[in-house]
Every structure is written in structure tokens, then in C-alpha cells.
Amino acid sequence: MIRYDALDALPVRGALPALRDALAGPGAAVLVAPPGTGKTTLMPLALAGLPSDGPARRVVVAEPRRIAARAAARRMAWLLGEKAGGTVGYTVRGERVVGRHTRVEVVTTGVLLQRLQRDQELTGVDVVVLDECHERHLDADTAAAFLWDVREALRPDLRLVAASATTDAEGWARLLGGAPVVEARGVSHPVEVLWAPPPRPVRPPHGMRVDPALLTHVASVVRRALAERPGDVLCFLPGAGEIARVAGQLGDLGDVDVLQVHGRAPAAVQDAVLVPGTRRRVVLSTAVAESSLTVPGVRVVVDSGLAREPRVDHARGLSALTTVRASQASGRQRAGRAGREAPGVVYRCWAEAEDARLPRFPAPEIQVADLTAFALQAACWGDPEASGLALLDPPPGGAMAAARRVLAAIGAVDRAGRATERGVRLSRLGLHPRLGRALLDAAPLVGADRAAEVVALLSEEPPREYGDDLAGALRAARRGGDAYAARWRTEVRRLRALVDATGPDPRDGGDRPTARDAVDERDAVNAVDERTGPAASPAERAATGEDRLVGTVAAFAYPERVARADGGSYLMVSGTRAETGEGSALRGAPWIAVAVADRPLGRGHARVRLAAVVDEEIARRSAGALLAGADEIRWTDGDVVARRVERLGAVELAVRPLREPAPGLVREALVDGLRREGFGLLRWSREAEALRQRLAFLRLRLGDPWPDVSDEALHARVAEWLEPELGRARRRADLARIDAGQCLARLLPWASGDAARLDELAPERITVPSGSAVRVDYADPERPVLAVKLQEMFGLQESPRVAGVPLLVHLLSPAGRPAAVTADLASFWKDGYRGVRAELRGRYPKHPWPEDPATAEPTRHTKARLGR
Secondary structure, three states: OOOHHHHHOOHHHHHHHHHHHHHHOOOEEEEEOOOOOOOOOHHHHHHOOOOOOOOOOOEEEEEOOHHHHHHHHHHHHHHOOOOOOOOEEEEEOOEEEOOOOOOEEEEEHHHHHHHHHHOOOOOOOOEEEEEOHHHOOHHHHHHHHHHHHHHHHOOOOOEEEEEEOOOOHHHHHHHOOOOOEEEOOOOOOOEEEEEOOOOOOOOOOEOOEOOHHHHHHHHHHHHHHHHHOOOEEEEEOOOHHHHHHHHHHOOOOOOOEEEEEOOOOOHHHHHHHOOOOOOOEEEEEOOHHHHOOOOOOEEEEEEOOEEEEEEEEOOOOEEEEEEEEOOHHHHHHHHHHHHOOOOEEEEEOOOHHHHOOOOOOOOOHHHHOOOHHHHHHHHHHOOOOOOOOOOOOOOOHHHHHHHHHHHHHOOOEOOOOOEOHHHHHHHOOOOOHHHHHHHHHHHHHHOHHHHHHHHHHHHOOOOHHHOOEHHHHHHHHHHOOOHHHHHHHHHHHHHHHHHHHHOOOOOOOOOOOOHHHHHHHHHHHHHHHHHOOOOOOHHHHHOOOHHHHHHHHHHHHOHHHEEEEEOOEEEEOOOOEEEOOOOOOOOOOOEEEEEEEEOOOOOOOEEEEEEEEEOHHHHHHHOHHHEEEEEEEEEEOOEEEEEEEEEEOOEEEEEEEOOOOOHHHHHHHHHHHHHHHOHHHOEOOHHHHHHHHHHHHHHHHHOOOOOOOOHHHHHHOHHHHOOOHHHHOOOHHHHHOOEHHHHHHHHOOOOOOHHHHHHHHOOOEEEOOOOOEEEEEOOOOOOOEEEEEHHHHOOOOOOOEEOOEEOEEEEEOOOOOEEEEEOOHHHHHHHHHHHHHHHHOOOOOOOOOOOOOOOOOOOOOOHHHHHO
């Protein structure tokens, strides 16, 4: 029985005429409709000609999440008085509920992409609705670009609707060729905002970590809301782990039901949330309830202010979800859930002053996520650069380059970036290309069943309580009776069927796994208990047992994350270091394949969250593209090291010394050593040091043709002044025998003849009035210094000059200690000498201290010697 009363009450009905006109005219439209207006339920039915006798059309509705797709289909079927699978059906990964007479099919955006790759014309489909497009999921953006391409090139009759509650309507309108924007007015109920920040500061989120103090505060705010306001409470938290922790703190609510809604929740729980309860409820939910689901009975929202977004750490080769502050747009969406049916209230667990500093919108996934799957989709579509796709935001160049490198390594694209036959095959598996590669390449080695089991574990990270050992997690999933294990078994069946359906890999050849390999592996599993026993550690079992097979699959999925134990941590072949947690079952394994890792706050190394034990043979096989042998001649630990190294990426597998390294490479290593440790590695006599200082002085005062002798300049001209001595050197000790002064003299301007004026312009010594040849100190090229005993300068009226610069004269006492400093001797004799004389004449009575030093006889001797 069709529920006309419920259909007639949906506010989007008023926008349907304008929407139909837009689709009849331009053929595309942007529908902006507040939550609760019926855009996800009535609008698709109306476009399909239901329940009236309008033109019958087949409508496909794309939702970003599986839970939302199932819920939307069931709601529409309920409105028509049917069950899902009749007039309205749905398809999500691993589950298809449709019938012969289905006219509205709700799918996930991932399923829609698969269909577009198989049938670009979408044969039999009249209208496609992209729901919740404001969330900017990568699959949704990609599907929109492909659909517009299809409409422009193949199917001008295909109708497109981009629908959302809050979105960049003008941007989507431009993207769809200037499509009209149709707005539906909703029944707006006021929502009161109450600011409820924690009483004490909490640590900001980092990676997947959320401060437990914040979760405790959120639980206390839920209790406060239950006490202060009527109705059900909807509480937004970033992930399933946080939901479980808050639920644990609310376990004593008595007559209040606490429900947990997230992608891993059992279907029965997800369904129960969408119907009114018989008792008061607290619904703890991830962002899935922001816009995709309507939870009846909610009058109160408690918002933690956090969300999860994908991020890629290109420096470490890791990609994962990370916890971030939710955007202002998300905050409005969440608050609106309290006013869907009546006036409500939102408790925001942050200070009002912080709200203005939040980002306006969530970051588009295309700008922050791993783009490997997107790049493969674009390549299979025929646009490897994605330059011709209608996208609101272009993909970052660096992320696309990294994605193409991964695809090239697994044989999914050719050198030009075009999809290979293998790439097309991978794109149709409904898996990340890495996991698709693991499924196809590991199945001949470990068996199709086990490959499907492990890939299913990797496609949806298992619960934390399963542990960080992937083989142990596999055993837990096999015996588990929880919701995760049920979904895992469903996915295993799907993947197992895919292995059979796809047939042999077109790349199969001499270097591919063989049937004999698979038999050997199965024999190894059968033998494991005889050799090690069931209580053996993962490291002990890995050599022959099932752990080795599990590790093989993980290694094929993440070959650059194969890692070897190295000094208390693990070094991945990518160069990233990772550590296992305290008490990890993986500790002690010589090799592991890391499937999931993150970087804890304040730690330089990644932390292993999920990995499997492997051995060197598996490491070599899975990451074979990174296997290389080379002669390495470089400056290491203060000397030249020459060796032959076999490497698996950053991991050294074998090393042996080179007896006769190439002279050119040795020279490069020596130059690198000079660059790192400086020219102090050479032999610098006092004369050599003085020559360099004199040249620096002349360069500063006169410029060309006097050479620049700074470290940077000497490195740039190393071949001019250090050869052939450098070419004959083989190690650090040989550098120490090179006379730097002799080599430096090669840089003097001999060709111009100016070299002959070196002693004239910057003499090493100057003859003072006493007849002594005193060394000039050029350490400070701005002002060279002449340190000389005061009595030896008697009678000199002007300070000596070099290259026109007056020397800074350090006048010394008879004991050689500084007595005065001057650059103007005439002024010193007139004004400064009297004070120096009064201070020193009593201390040094044997030396002359004339009244008029300007006319006195200079001397190096005492008065007694002068008398003789």
C-alpha cells in the first residue's frame, strides 16, 4: 500500500516541477534541499514516474556510503508499500537486491564507477542522481566527471542531477555546463546552540589519536543533554573506536538504549536506528549520520567537533585516515539533525571563539587522498592525466605522479600512462589497485581461497582487538562471530568468485608464480605443526607455515613496505622506519610486510598497526622491481668506502668490498668528503693559511683578477687547483698529504701577470722602522693586523698600508703583550702614548720611553744595549 500521506508531506515536492523542467530542457540540474525534505527518497521516485502514472524512467541514485544506499532504498520501498528488490532496489559491494521490475536502483559511487567502466553508455538508464555531492568523496567527483563526459560525447539524453543539502551550488552548476540550480524549501525548526567546551584544555587530535579526556567530556555532555532536554540524542564522533569508548562510559544509563552507528556496525543495528524506538535512545554515530541518514526522534545533537579524512604521507609512503577538526559546513549539517522534526538543541564540545577558526568546508578528497585508484580509473577512461575531466578541483600533480609510479610498478599502465590489459582487469575488481595486484599475483602462490581471505582483511582494516599480526587476524576472522567477521566472509566469497571469473593474467610468463609453487606452499603449511608446533611464534612459523602465505599476500599489496629488522626497528624498502608496539607478536621476526602504519605524535618512526611475517625470499619476489646491485663508492664515516651492494630499495641485502674501485668514482667521493668536512682535510702549513688569507683580502679590496677562495668557490673550482693531486688520492690519509698552499698557488692570476704583484699588494711581512720584518695577519680581510713592539715603531708618523688599506697596528709591550691598538700612529703619539708610557716605563725600566716618540730612534733592544 502506497503511503501517500508520507509522500505528500515531503517538502521537496514543491521543487519537482522546476526540476522536471530543468531535466527536460538543459538535461542537468543542481538540487539544493535541506535535510528532511525528501530529496533522497521522493525526488528519485518522482523522476522515475512513481508512484503516479508519469513517464516511466529508470533512475540510478549514487550514495557515498553503503549504509546510506541500503537505507535510502528501503525507505523508498516502504513509501511504495513494498520491500527492497521490487520497484526499488540497491547494489553495494558484495550485495545486490534488485528485481526484474526495478526502476529505481540505489548504488554506491564505487559501484557506479565500475558500471561506467564496463558500459560507458549506461544502457537502459535514463537519470543518474549524485546524492550528497557536498561531501566531495573522490569516487563521487570521479563519477560526476565521467557522467558529464558520457553526456557530452555519447548520451546527450542522459539526465544528471547533483543533489545536496549544503554545497557549492554554483560550482556544480558550472561543472554541469551551466545547469540550473533548483532549491527546495524545507520545514525549518529552530536549533539552539549551546557551547560546551571541556573544562580543561585537551590535546589536539593527531593521526588516529583522540585525547581520552575529550571523549570523557563528550560522554558527560551526553549525560547532561539527557538530563536537560527531551528526545533522543545523536552524538557525532570521528570513528568506531571513539564510539566504542564513549559507549563504554555510558553503559550505566539504565532505561536508555545506546546504539552505535558506523560502517562496521551490524546491519540489524543500522536498521534499528532508522525506525523510532520504544525507549529513549542515544545514537553514537560517525559522519554517516550528517546527511545520508535520517534518525527519527532526535531532538538533541552532541557534536565532538571531530571528523576523519584521508591523508597521504608522501615522505613515508603511508596513507591512512586522520582525525581533523570538523568544518563549519559539517557543524551546520550536524546541528540540523536536531531540528528535523521539531525544535531542538546542539551541544558543541568546543568554545564559541574557536568556531570562526574552523575550515569552511571539508577538504575535497581529491586534494588529500591517495590517488592511485583515481589515476587507474582515469587511465582506463582514456585520460591518464585527468586533464580533460570535469572536476571541481584538479588532482595535485605530485600525488598523481606518485600514483602513476605505483601503477607502473604493478603493470597497470604503460610508459605513456595508458591502461594496460592488466590495468583494465585490476580496475574491474572493485579493489584498490594494490589489493587487486595482491589478489591476482598471490593467488597462484598461496591459493585463491587464502588470497581472497587476506585481501578481504586488507580491504577493510580488522578491529583493533584482532591484533597487529595479520596472520593472527585471519585466524580471528575465521572463527569470529562479530559483524566484522560476517562482512569479511561475504567479501571473501566475492573475491573468490572474481579470481575464477577473471581467468589467467595476461602477463603470466616465466617469472610468474606457478602451480608447482602453490603445491610447495601447501606442503609447507601441512608440515608446519610437525616442525614448530601450534604454539610457535609468528617468526618461527613464518619459514614454512601459513604465516608465510599470509605475508606473501601482504607483500604483493605493499611491496615498498616490506621491512627488515634493523637496530631495534624495521627499515622498509621505501626507506621509512617503523616500530612494532610493546608486546607485539611480530617482534623478533627478521622480515615483515607492513599493511597499515601511522606516525604517532612526537615520534620520528612510523608505528606498525597491521603486518605479517615474511622472509627474504618473499621480500625479493614481491619487491623485485626494487632489487638492484651496484658499486657504491662514497664518503662514509670520515673516509672513502668502496663496496659492491645488493639492495632491495633502501634495505642492504649483501655487501662486499671493492678491491679496485673506479678512479672517477673515488675522486667524486673525495670531493664529497671535502664538501662535508671542509678543506681542513688537506695539509695546511702556516704559509698556506697565510696565502689563503692574503688572497681573501685582495679579493675583497680589489676584486678580479684575484680569486675567490671561500669554501664555496674552492669547491666550484676544485678541478683547477687540486688536480692532479686529487686524482692520485684514494683515501682520507692521501688528502692529508696534499700541500694546500702549493695547490692554492695555481689560482693566482698568472695569465694577466698580476700574480707577480702579490707580495707588493699583500706582503706576507712588512719591514718596520726598527728594521724587523714583521708578519701581517690577514685573518680579518676587512682590516689586516700588524702586531709589533711599540719601541720598534718610534719615528713613524703614518700607519703602514697594504693595497691602500691602513693596517691596524697592535702595539706590544716589551713582553709582547698588547699595549695599544691604532690605525693612526700620528694621533697615538700625540694623545695615547703618554698614558701607555706612564703605565709601562716603571714596569720595563730597561727599555727606552722617550718623551717624543715621533722623533725617537726605533729599536729592538734595551737601553743597555743601545749604550754599547
